[in-house]
Amino acid sequence: MKQSGNEQEVIVLGSGLGGLVAGTLLAKNNHPVLLLREKGYHPSYAIKGYHFVPFSNFSEKRLRLNLFKKISQALNLPLLMGTREESRQAKVSSDKSKQRAAFQVVLPKARIDIFPQRLLSQKEWKREFPKEVVQIDAFYNELDQIQPLLQVVKEKNSSPFFPLRQRSFTKKYFPFDPFPKEEMDKKLSLFSREFREFIQLQLISWGNLYSNRLPLSLGAHILLDETNELNPDFDLEKMEKDILGQFLRSGGRVEEVERVKKVTLGWRKGFTLSMEGDPRVFRSQFLIFNSPLHRVSSLLGKKGKELLKWGKKIKPFYVMIPLFLGIHEKVIPVGMNDLLISILDLEKPYGDGNVLFLSLSPKGDETKAPEGRRALTVESLMDVGKWEQTLLVDYQQGVMKHLYHLFPFLEHYIEFIDFQWASDHVPKWSYSHFLYEATSHFYWREGVVPMSMSKNIYFVGKENFPYWGLGGEIFSGLTVAQQILKKYS
Numbered sequence: 001m002k003q004s005g006n007e008q009e010v011i012v013l014g015s016g017l018g019g020l021v022a023g024t025l026l027a028k029n030n031h032p033v034l035l036l037r038e039k040g041y042h043p044s045y046a047i048k049g050y051h052f053v054p055f056s057n058f059s060e061k062r063l064r065l066n067l068f069k070k071i072s073q074a075l076n077l078p079l080l081m082g083t084r085e086e087s088r089q090a091k092v093s094s095d096k097s098k099q100r101a102a103f104q105v106v107l108p109k110a111r112i113d114i115f116p117q118r119l120l121s122q123k124e125w126k127r128e129f130p131k132e133v134v135q136i137d138a139f140y141n142e143l144d145q146i147q148p149l150l151q152v153v154k155e156k157n158s159s160p161f162f163p164l165r166q167r168s169f170t171k172k173y174f175p176f177d178p179f180p181k182e183e184m185d186k187k188l189s190l191f192s193r194e195f196r197e198f199i200q201l202q203l204i205s206w207g208n209l210y211s212n213r214l215p216l217s218l219g220a221h222i223l224l225d226e227t228n229e230l231n232p233d234f235d236l237e238k239m240e241k242d243i244l245g246q247f248l249r250s251g252g253r254v255e256e257v258e259r260v261k262k263v264t265l266g267w268r269k270g271f272t273l274s275m276e277g278d279p280r281v282f283r284s285q286f287l288i289f290n291s292p293l294h295r296v297s298s299l300l301g302k303k304g305k306e307l308l309k310w311g312k313k314i315k316p317f318y319v320m321i322p323l324f325l326g327i328h329e330k331v332i333p334v335g336m337n338d339l340l341i342s343i344l345d346l347e348k349p350y351g352d353g354n355v356l357f358l359s360l361s362p363k364g365d366e367t368k369a370p371e372g373r374r375a376l377t378v379e380s381l382m383d384v385g386k387w388e389q390t391l392l393v394d395y396q397q398g399v400m401k402h403l404y405h406l407f408p409f410l411e412h413y414i415e416f417i418d419f420q421w422a423s424d425h426v427p428k429w430s431y432s433h434f435l436y437e438a439t440s441h442f443y444w445r446e447g448v449v450p451m452s453m454s455k456n457i458y459f460v461g462k463e464n465f466p467y468w469g470l471g472g473e474i475f476s477g478l479t480v481a482q483q484i485l486k487k488y489s
Contacts, residue, residue, distance in 0.1 A: 019290030021477030353398030
């Protein structure tokens with residue numbers, strides 16, 4: 001195909017991590033790649049010396065070190081891999097992190113730290129659920145029995161990103177699953193509501209899937225995965241900037257566009273993308289979607305049936321609404337973790353401020369907040385169908401009620417509150433912060449949505465592996481790039 005300014009072998013639509021990883025690996029292998037980003041979409045927000053980054057799950061704040069190393073090696077990024085001295089310091093830091101909680105779960109009657117090592121977490125739940133200790137021990141012992149199965153599968157696994165495996169014809173139609181068929185909701189049905197919610201909140205904290213029917217084996221992997229330490233100083237924004245730099249140095253191009261109006265498929269010319277309010281068109285042989293599936297499935301018209309098919313299998317249940325606050329350090333309760341998930345009322349749905357994900361900037365980090373202050377990012381949940389009809393000013397009241405419960409006297413120590421970023425950004429097609437529900441059964445080690453949607457169309461959004469958070473996006477991006485490269489080998 002002839003190459004001109006708007007004709008590339010590959011177009012990546014969206015600026016998320018999955019598409020960025022795929023585009024960078026392809027560009028490094030001398031394939032022309034064009035990354036189309038949405039004009040006016042800003043993945044972070046800075047104001048009055050504070051810096052905020054919206055997030056979808058805690059894996060975007062606490063990435064596992066083995067994933068960090070794999071993406072560094074795959075993209076040959078020394079800035080990510082670091083020097084030998086930096087590696088030594090990282091080892092010291094990770095040793096300390098084993099004694100530091102990854103995040104906190106706050107229930108109406110309990111506050112529980114979740115540690116990378118389960119023995120430390122075990123002391124926490126035994127303190128908070130003394131009447132259910134015997135039952136809880138039996139529950140975790142049963143999860144422990146799944147671990148040897150996971151290890152056997154890992155040793156035979158063809159994918160470097162365990163526990164996921166690459167799809168093949170044989171495994172697709174004749175899957176072998178050594179794991180128990182029981183689901184989490186049945187296993188937890190005899191426990192108190194408080195403990196059931198404690199488990200559910202942990203499961204959704206690491207990914208973007210809301211379900212009471214997760215396979216027991218998936219629950220065991222999420223709750224008990226101690227195979228690799230967490231990176232306590234992980235900065236997703238910095239990593240994405242480093243990868244973008246590598247993408248540009250490798251010959252990749254970036255264009256900003258308002259909105260894609262239509263994608264047409266030609267037999268020989270590949271895909272043609274036309275824009276709203278822009279006379280330019282962009283053409284490519286391969287197309288990688290890196291925007292939420294429900295926001296791009298209509299672009300292909302009649303040709304988009306495959307996207308619509310998969311879009312029906314996983315739907316956004318809640319949209320995550322970010323609220324940014326600048327607060328005084330002195331108002332933060334003793335023992336509160338920098339990351340926590342909290343539920344106010346066990347009898348109510350998760351929306352309208354009843355469940356909050358909180359991220360506090362590190363204490364003393366003046367790149368994130370002025371001295372003596374902290375940047376507080378609060379992600380609350382709203383039913384997707386309510387977004388168009390709800391005024392954020394009214395919605396904010398429920399969120400603030402929950403925050404005042406967590407931070408006594410908070411109203412006297414707030415520098416500012418900002419909801420404007422959410423008003424401006426949630427409607428955009430680049431906005432990717434959703435909590436999904438799967439509408440049908442799926443085999444968790446192969447994902448919910450396939451990365452190869454149809455001929456030369458690929459998808460690397462959060463819906464591929466919504467239960468695996470950032471790791472799923474990294475896996476999707478690398479795998480899609482490898483699939484495209486194979487077509488040239």
